[in-house]
Amino acid sequence: MVSFGALARKVFGSANDRRVKATKPRLQAINALENEIRALSDDELKARTQKFREELANGKTLDDLLVPAFATVREAARRVLGLRPFDVQLIGGMVLHDGGIAEMRTGEGKTLVATAPVYLNALAEKGVHVVTVNDYLAKRDAEWMGRIYKFLGLSVGIIVHGMDDEERRDAYNCDVTYATNNELGFDYLRDNMKYERAQMVQRPHNYAIVDEVDSILIDEARTPLIISGPLEDRSEMYNTIDAFMLKLVPADYEIDEKQKTSTFTEEGTEKLENMLRDAGLLKGESLYDVENVAIVHHVNNALKAHQLFQRDKDYIVRNGEIVIIDEFTGRMMPGRRYSEGLHQALEAKEHVQIQPENQTLASITFQNYFRLYKKLAGMTGTALTEAEEFGNIYGLEVTEIPTNVPVQRIDEDDEVYRTVEEKYQAIVREIKEAHAKGQPTLVGTTSIEKSEQLAERLRKDGFKDFEVLNARHHEREAAIVAQAGKPGAITIATNMAGRGTDIQLGGNADMRIAEELADMPEGPEREAREEEIRADVARLKEQALAAGGLYVLATERHESRRIDNQLRGRSGRQGDPGRSKFFLSLQDDLMRIFGSERMDGMLRKLGLKEGEAIIHPWINKALEKAQTKVEARNFDIRKNLLKYDDVSNDQRKVVFEQRLDLMDGEGLGEMVAEMRNGVIEEIVAKNIPENAYAEQWDVANLKAEVQQYLNLDLPIEEWAQEEGIAEDAIRERITAAVDAAVADRAERFGPEVMTYVERSVVLQSLDALWREHIVNLDHLRSVVGFRGYAQRDPLQEYKGEAFELFQTMLGNLRQIVTGQLMRVELVRQAADAPPPEAPEAYGSHIDGTTGEDDFHSGDTAVLVRQEAGAVVAPEDRDPKNPASWGKVGRNELCPCGSGKKYKHCHGAFV
Template identity: 55%
Template sequence: MWQTIAKSVFGSSNDRYVRSLDKIVGRINALEEQLEDFSDDELKAQTLKFRKKLEEGATLDDILPEAFATVREASKRVMGMRHYDVQMVGGIVLHRGEIAEMKTGEGKTLVATLATYLNAIEGKGVHVVTVNDYLARRDAEWMGQLYGFLGLTTGVIVPNLPEAARRDAYAADITYGTNNEFGFDYLRDNMKQERRQMVQRPFNYAIVDEVDSILIDEARTPLIISGPTEDKSDLYIALDAMVKQIVKDQEALEKERGDELTEEESFYTKDEKTRNIQLTEEGVEEMEKRLIAAGLLETDNLYDVENTQVVHHLDQALRAVVMFKKDTDYIVKDDKVVIIDEFTGRMMDGRRWSNGLHQAAEAKEGVEIQPENQTMASITFQNYFRMYPKLSGMTGTAATEASEFWDIYKLNVVEIPTNVPVARVDEEDEFYKNTLDKFAAIAKAIKEKNEIGQPVLVGTVSIEKSELLSQFLDKEGVKHAVLNARMHEQEAHIVAQAGRIGAVTIATNMAGRGTDIQLGGNVEFRVGDELAEMEDGPEKDAAIERIKAEVKEERQKVKEAGGLFVLGTERHESRRIDNQLRGRSGRQGDPGLSRFYLCLEDDLLRIFGPDTLFSKMMNANLEDGEAIGSKWLSKAIETAQKKVEARNYEMRKQVVQYDDVMNDQRKVIYDQRAEIMDSERVDDVVLDMRQDAINSLVVEACPPGSYPEQWDVEGLKEKVADVLGLTPPINDWMEEDAVEPELIEERLQDLAEERLNERTAEIPENSWRRVEKSILLERLDYHWKEHLATLDALRQVVFLRAYAQKQPINEYKQEAFGLFQTMLDTLREDVTKVLMTAQLRPAAPPPSPRALPDLPDFLTGHVDPFTGEDDSNDGDGSERMQPLFGTLASSPVASTGTAGSAQRENPYADKNVSRNAPCPCGSGNKYKHCHGAVA
C-alpha cells in the first residue's frame, strides 16, 4: 500500500529518471535560438569543432547538448522535422547505452539520429541495426541526408553486396544494416585468409531498432554458416512415403473408432507445445518392419547405433508431416519450400530449417530436395551484440521483457512518455465459442466500421487465418487488402495507406512494422505511387499540393469517424506482439480503438490455457454466435501468455548457456586467426606445434614411468613415418644403455629440423613463409569446422545425461573442453604432417590486392540448435557449393591463375540484374559467377 501511495506522489523510478534528464534537455533548448542564426556552412563546421574538442580531451557527454542542438537544427533545414523534447530524452537514453521504449508514431527513426551523430563524431563507426533490408535502405537514404549535411558519411549493408562495397560501407561513419547481415559478416570475416579481405572494423557502438524483435524474438536461433553434406534424397523420399502411410493408418483407425486412440493403440504421440513427435512401441515395431522390407536398416533393431542416421531422419519426417503445416509454417513457391517467419508473417526466401527438417518438408511437398548442411561457423545474437563496447536499442514494446534485457545484455529499459497523451481506447476482449462464430463477428464489426468510413487494421497470426477472414469479408462485400507473406514486396505501401477512409487492411503478425500509419494516408507514399511517371516541374508541384490538401481533408474525416480501429483476431503467445498491434493506432494523440476477438479454438488457449478455463466456458452454456467478456477471462489469457513467455525465455537462456561454452573457444580460435593473419611470419608458431606434436608421439608410445620393454616402438615408428616422413633407427637407439624418452624426442626434433631445412632449401624464404601461414590457417579452419560438427552432435545427445541425475550443461562444458583440447592436439599434428610430408611445387607470385578471392557462396542460416526450428539460409547461398578451404595445391605455393570473368568488361552493369539471377549472356551460370563477378 505504502509503495502505491509513494508511487502516486513521487512517480515510479522510471518517471524520476526521465525527469532527471529534463536539465540536459533544457541546456539543449537554450542553444536552439543561437544555432538558428548560423549559416549552413557554420552549422556544417560544428562537426569539425566537436572533433577538435574530443582531441583536446573533452568527452561525448561534454559535447552532448551542443551536438544534439546541432542535429535538431540540421534536421529542420534538411528534412523539415524538428525533434520534440521527448525525442531528445530518447536520444540521451540511447547515448547512455539503454533501451528507449517509445510508442509507435513517436519518431524513433529521428530519435536515433541524435545518439548516432554524437557517437559517430569519434570516427570509430556506429552501426544502426534494422529488422529488414527495406528499412535499412530507407533509413540510410532518408537520414543519410542529415548526416551528409553535417559532414558524416553513411553506408548500408544489404544482401548480395560485393565485398569491396561492404568494406566501404563499414568504413563509413554510420552503417545501416540488418542483424543478420552484421552477424554473418562477422563470421565470414573470421573465415578469410588475409586481413585485407575482412570488411568489418573493430566494434564500437550499435543502436538496435525494434530491439525486442532482434534481441528477444530472433535471439532463440543462432546465426550459422554452413556447407553441404552428401545427397540423401532417396532416403528422405522413402521415409516420407512410410510416414505418410503410418499417419494415414492411424487416422483411419481413429475414424473407425470414432474417438482418439490411447497411447498403446497409437503409432505415434505428439506434443504441440514443443512441436515434437514420438513413435510409440507399436509405431517402432511397425516402422522396423517397413524399413527392413525397404532395406534401409543396417540391423533389425531400429535403435541400434548403426541406424542412428535413419532414426534421425525418420523423426524429422514425422515432424514435417504431422507438426508443420503448409500456409502456416511454410508455403510452396516456385517449386521450393519457403519458411514463414512466425513473428512477422513474412516469407524467409532462401532460409532453411536445419538437421534435415527442411529436406523432410521438401520430400513431403514433392519438390526438389536440396542437400543438408554442415556447420562451419556460428554465433548467437546474444554473444554477437555483447561484443559491442556500447549497445542501445529502441522499440515500442520492451517493458514486458525488461528482466531479460538486463539479465542477458545488461540493458536498462526506460519508458519515454509520449509527446501528446494517448487517446486510443483499448476495449475488453470478446470471447466466442469457435473460430467460425468469431470470424463471423469480426466480419460484421469490420463492415460496421467500414460503412462509417473508419479505417480498420486487422492482425492475424497466420496466412491461413488471413485468407479465411478475407473470404468472410468477401461475403459481406467489404473491399480490403490482405498483407501477408505472399504480398511482402508491397507491404510498406499497403500499410502506409491503412489509415485512409474506409481502408480495411489484414496484416499477418503485423507485417509492415516500421512503416508509419498516418490517418488520411501518407503523402510521401501517395506521391511516389501516383506521380512516379510525372517529370519534375510546375505540374508535378501542383499535383503534390493537391495530394497534401486531400490528405489533410481526409485526416479530419477519419478523426471524426474515430481514428484507426485495430482488431486482433487472436492473442499472440507474447504480450509484446499484441502491444505492437495495438500501438499502430493512436499515434501522436490521434483518436483510435483496439479490440481482440478470441475463441476456445485459438492455439494459445487450446495449448497453454488452464484446463479449468475450458470447463468453465463450456459449463456457461455459451450459445453459438454469442460473445462474452470478463476480467477473469482476460486474466487467464495473460497468465497463459506469461507462461509461454517464461518458457521461451528459458529456451533462449539455454541457447546462450550452450553458446557461452563455444564462445570461449570461438574467441581463442578467432584471436589466433587474427594473430596469424597480422604476423609477417609464423615460423615460431609452426616450430612450437612441431615440438608439441613430436612430444605427444613420444609420450603416447613411451608413457612416463614405464619400462623400455613396455614401449610401443613399432607404433612410434609408424607414427613418425606418417607425421614426419622420417624412418629413424629407433631400434638401434633402443639398444643403447641410457635410452630415455627425452633422448628419443630430442633426436626426433633434430631430424625433423634437418628434413624441413632440406625440403625448403630451394624455395625462396618469402614463399615459404606464405606457405606456412596459408597451411596454418587452412588446417585451423578445417579442424574448427570439424569441432563445431562434433559439438552439434554432442548438444543433441547430452540431454540424455539427465536420466543419470547429471546436469546436461555441466556435462556439455566438461565434454566440450576435452574435445577442444583434442582438437588442438590434432591440429598440431596435422599442421606438422602437411609441412613435413606434402608435395611442394614452385611458388607462384603473391596475389595482388585486386585479385584477392572472396569466400565461396556459403549457406547462411538462423538455426535453433535443439529443435532445428527457424533455421534458415539466406539468399546468398549457391546450390552448388564450393569447398570451404582449398587443398595444398591451391595454396600460395601452387601455380594460380586469374579468373577471366572477374576481369572482363560487364555489358550488363547498367541493367540492374539480380546477382542470383541467370546471367543474361546465356552461360547457364548465376550472374554473380559470370559477368557480375567482382574483381
C-alpha cells in the same frame, strides 16, 4: 490499503520516472543553445563536426559533447528534412547514447530519434551501425536520415543482399552504416572464413542501434545464423550402419511414436558396439565415449529411418530420390531434405544414391553476435514486457519515453465467444459498422493462413475494397500501411507485418505524391498537383478523425503481450483518437492451453446463448497472467539454448582470435615450433612410457610415427640399442633432426615464403578441423539430453565433453600442421595468383515466427560465398552461355550484352 511500494512510487516516482527526470538538465541545456545555433550559416553549422572531432582528439569525451552535438543535429534536421525533433525524441536519443533501450509508442518518430546519438557516436570515427529488420527499411532510412549526416559532413553506407566484398568494405568504412541483422551476422561469419586480413570487410564492433529491438534480439534470436556447405562423401558409412539395422530385433530398441523418438536398449547398444568394433568404426571401449559422438548420431538416424519413417506415408521414392510428404497437406515437397544426416539415412535404407549432406561451416546466434559490440542500444514500441530478458542477456535497461502528446486511444475490454464461428461472425459485424461510419480499420491476425481465411469471409460478405498485408513483400507493405488510415479503409494484417511505417489518418501525403506524380517533371504544374494531394489528405484526415480515428480490431491474443501491444500501438498516433478491441473464442490456441473446456461447461450452465460474448476486466487480467506464464516459459527456453551456445561461443572466440593473430603473423614461428615440439613430446611419451625398461619401448611404432608425422627416416632402432640411452636423449635427437630439417627448408624457401606457407597451412588446417568440431558439437547436443535420465545435468555434461572435443581438436591440429609443414615443397605460381578462397557456402536463418528460411527462394538456397572462378578473356565468352564466362567482376559490363553492369544484370541473381 496502499502497499509500501505504491506509496514509495507516489513520493519518489518509479525507477523509469527517475531515469527520464535525470535527462532534463541536459535537455534544458540543448534547448538553451537553439537560438544561437539557428543563427549559424549552413557552412558554420557543418564546420561544427570538425570542431567536435578536434575536441575529442584533445581529450574530451562523447558525453562532454552530447549537448552541443544534439543541438547541432536538431538544427540540421530542421533545415534538411523540415523536421524539428521534439523534446521527448531528444530524451530517447540520450537513452540510446547511454546504451539502453528506448520504448517509444508508434508514431513518435523513432527513425528521427536515432539521428542525434548516431551523429554523436560517429564523431569518434570508429563506425556506428543502425540495424533494421529488412532491406527496404535499411535503404529507406539510409536515404532519408542520411541527408542529415551528409549535410553535417559524415559518410553514410548501406549493406543489402547481393553486394560484393569491395562494396561491403566501403560501406563498413563509412561513419554511419545501415544494415539488416542477417547481413551483419553473415559478414562477421564470412570474415572469419577469410585467409587474409585485407579480405575482411567489417571493422571492430563499436556501437549499434537496433531498430525494432524486440523483433531482432528476441523473436529472431530463437534460431542461429548458419553458413553451410557440402560435406565430403560419406555414403559408405551410411550404407555400413544401415546394414547393422537389419540385424537388430525389437528387443534391441524402444520406440515412442507419439514423441517420434527411438532409443537403443542395453542389449541393443552392446550388439551395436560389437558390430561397430568389428567394422573398425568404434574408438575406445564404449559407443558413448566422447570420440564416438558422430557415430552415435549416425546410428540414431539410421534407427529413426527404419523404425519411425514409413515409405509412402512419410516419404516416397521417385526417380531414385527420397521425396518428403508434408504430414499436414499430404503433398510431396520436392527439393526439401531432412537435415543433420537423416535424409542420407533414408537414402541408405532405400538403397538409392546418397546425396552429400550439408555441413555447418560457421554459425552464431544473434545474442552472441550483438554482444560483440562495445556499446549496444535499441528502440521499439514494445520492450517493457521483456525487460528482464534484455537485462539478463544483453545488459540493456528499458526506459519508457513519455509521448509527445497524451494518448487518446480507448482500449476496450476483450469480447470472448464460445466458438471460433461466433467470434468471426462478430468480427465481420464490427468491420461492417466501422466501415459504414467511415472509420479506418486495421484487423490483426496471428498468421498468414488466418488472414487469408478472414479475407475470404469478407469477400463472401460482399467486401471488395480491402488490403491483405503480410510480412513477405516489404516495399508493398509500406505502400499499404501508408494508406491504411483513409476513411473506411480495411486492412487485414499479420502481427509482424508493416513494422517501421506509420499509419497516418487520411493517408500519407508524401507516399501518394511519390506514387501518383512519379512521371511528372518538376515545375509549376507538379507543384499545384502536390498542393491538391496535400489538401485532399488533410480533408480525409478530418473525416477519419470525426469517425473516431483508427480502429484496431484483433482476432485473437498472441502468446506474448508484447505483440498484442504492438498491434494496439498502431492506433492513437501523436494524440489522435482511436480504439482497440480483442475478439477471442474458447477454441483459440491460448484459451485451449489454459483449460477453456471447463469454462465452456460453466458458461453453458450459466445460460450463455449462441452469439453472446462475455466482457469483463477480470477476463483481461486472467489472460494477461496466462500470457505472462507463457512468456516466462519461452524466456527459460531461450535462456537454456543460450547456455549451450555460450559453450561453443567461447571456443569460437578463441578460434577466431587465433585466426586474426595468424593473419597478422604475430608469433607464427613460435606457435609452429610449439606445435612441432608438442607432437615430438606426444609420440615419444606414447611409445617410451615413463620409468619403463628399454625392452618395454615400442621402438618400431616410434620410428613409424616419426616417419608419419615428421617425414624423417631416423635410425631409432640403433639409438635404442646404445648402452644406457634414456628417453630424454632419444627426444633430443629427434628434436635436433627436426630442427635441422626445418632450418634447411627455411633456408631454401626464404623467410617471407616460409611465413606465408606456415600461415596458409595453419589457417586451412584450423578451418577444416573447426568445421568438423562444429558438427561434433551439434551431434553432442542432440544426444546429451539423454544423460538427464541418469540424474546427470545435461548442460554440465555438454560443457565437459565439449572441452574434451576442443582439446582433441587442438591435438589433431598439432599433428596435421606439423605433418604438412615437414612435407611441403614449393611449386612456382603466378605472382598475382589469388589467395585461397573459402568453400562454396549457403546462408540460412529460420524465422522464429513463420518457420520459413529467410535465405531460401523457393527450392533455391542463397549463396553467401562462391568459389572463385577462373578469369576468362572477354573474346572467349559466349554471351548466351553463362557457364563460359568464368569469374566476372561485379562492376564489369555483363557478358550477355545487355549494356548493364554485371551486378545489376546476371550478377543480381548470384
